[in-house]
Amino acid sequence: MTARPDRAAPPAPPLFDTAVVAGVGLIGGSVALGLRQRLLARRVIGLDASMDVLREAEALGVVDEVRAAPGEWLRGADLVVLAAPMRALAPLAADLAPYLNPAALVTDVGSVKAGIAAEMERLGVRGFVAGHPMAGSERGGVTHARAALLENAVWVLTPTDHTPLTALSRARTLVEELGAAPMVMPPDAHDALVATVSHLPYLASLALTHMVARDERLSLLAAGGFRDLTRVASGDPRMSRDMVVENRAALKDALGRFRRQLERLEADLDEPEELLAAAAEGKRTRDSLPVVRRSLLPQRHDLVVAVPDRPNQIGAVTQALGAAGVNIKDIEVLAIREDGGAIRLGLESPDDVTHAASILNAAGFEVRGRG
Numbered sequence: 001m002t003a004r005p006d007r008a009a010p011p012a013p014p015l016f017d018t019a020v021v022a023g024v025g026l027i028g029g030s031v032a033l034g035l036r037q038r039l040l041a042r043r044v045i046g047l048d049a050s051m052d053v054l055r056e057a058e059a060l061g062v063v064d065e066v067r068a069a070p071g072e073w074l075r076g077a078d079l080v081v082l083a084a085p086m087r088a089l090a091p092l093a094a095d096l097a098p099y100l101n102p103a104a105l106v107t108d109v110g111s112v113k114a115g116i117a118a119e120m121e122r123l124g125v126r127g128f129v130a131g132h133p134m135a136g137s138e139r140g141g142v143t144h145a146r147a148a149l150l151e152n153a154v155w156v157l158t159p160t161d162h163t164p165l166t167a168l169s170r171a172r173t174l175v176e177e178l179g180a181a182p183m184v185m186p187p188d189a190h191d192a193l194v195a196t197v198s199h200l201p202y203l204a205s206l207a208l209t210h211m212v213a214r215d216e217r218l219s220l221l222a223a224g225g226f227r228d229l230t231r232v233a234s235g236d237p238r239m240s241r242d243m244v245v246e247n248r249a250a251l252k253d254a255l256g257r258f259r260r261q262l263e264r265l266e267a268d269l270d271e272p273e274e275l276l277a278a279a280a281e282g283k284r285t286r287d288s289l290p291v292v293r294r295s296l297l298p299q300r301h302d303l304v305v306a307v308p309d310r311p312n313q314i315g316a317v318t319q320a321l322g323a324a325g326v327n328i329k330d331i332e333v334l335a336i337r338e339d340g341g342a343i344r345l346g347l348e349s350p351d352d353v354t355h356a357a358s359i360l361n362a363a364g365f366e367v368r369g370r371g
């Protein structure tokens, strides 16, 4: 058992060399943080339409480098993640397409899939696999990005008949390594399902908030139930509008079913036993929704350490830090791969992150941290 790592053996190479995240907002920033914190890419480049966003992303340590426009530099990317608003995805893809490396895995995170999947085929981007993480927030922007947002989330991948199997397999691995759970289905099936579970609730929340807006007393009385039901109405209006309009055919179908549900419930008001059965069924369904567990570790004092696949490497990390008086508050195994994995250490302060990073670097470990 060795107490120090074998310096001769190089650390495991990351999954990707150069990852590009185009649109470094809530979701793009969360993907970028996941890639960086989990050591999945040697470098992560952020591309965004806004210089302010790029400056912020760099200052927050969300990306390693930034670019304001596509160009020849993109040929070096082996992973490209499109994470711009829905309406910008297709034009962005067209701008990037001439520079994409044919061997690159290209994916997106847009909320509706059929349109972008067809557009990428039209553009001839062969390594494209459309995706959609089923996680998010009504608070957009890079300042709200966090890797934990995507942890344990279902992440839908929607290949078409033209998607190369190798690209799908790499996309699956990417999603898994980001800590999410891939689910594969055709684009149309995805769009029909999210119409019911995501886009319909958004319209319902608008309808409810419009009713409250008519009388100030209603907003004063709006307690937890109303707030829980209408949270998504606080999302960016233009982004949300674009999302539901893009999926309008499937959404109209879901609205028809919703109307029929409401009519049935209205009729059940005069049939209390029927209403009780409906209420019991609703409780069963709601109570059995899977709980999505996110990381509880502090966001800002994490240090991720690449751990080579050799005996006692975790021991070597903890011993080196213990000997230097660094207190490890929490520890999590992030990835176990054949060629080595990664652990995340939760430390007490930004100073501890810096201190621990220099100790572990000196001991031959590759680290990434966010103080």
Ligand SMILES: NC(=O)c1ccc[n+]([C@@H]2O[C@H](COP(=O)([O-])OP(=O)(O)OC[C@H]3O[C@@H](n4cnc5c(N)ncnc54)[C@H](O)[C@@H]3O)[C@@H](O)[C@H]2O)c1
Pocket (backbone or CB within 6 Å): 022, 023, 024, 025, 026, 027, 028, 047, 048, 049, 050, 053, 083, 084, 085, 086, 088, 089, 092, 109, 110, 111, 112, 132, 133, 134, 135, 136, 137, 138, 139, 140, 141, 142, 239, 243
């Ligand atoms: N917010 C959610 O809950 C959620 C969840 C899952 C998927 N999505 C999808 O993720 C995508 C991004 O949503 P978000 O919530 O992260 O939005 P956001 O507003 O937080 O971020 C979007 C980013 O894209 C940038 N941008 C705009 N136009 C661009 C362009 N042409 N080129 C490059 N960058 C551009 C913006 O400056 C911004 O930084 C959308 O397609 C959305 O459908 C959102």
Ligand SMILES: O=C(O)C(=O)C[C@]1(C(=O)O)C=C[C@@H](O)C=C1
Pocket (backbone or CB within 6 Å): 110, 111, 133, 134, 135, 136, 137, 138, 197, 198, 199, 232
């Ligand atoms: O705000 C959240 O908690 C979300 O999950 C956002 C949400 C959703 O409500 O379905 C919104 C749009 C997406 O495409 C995915 C997720």
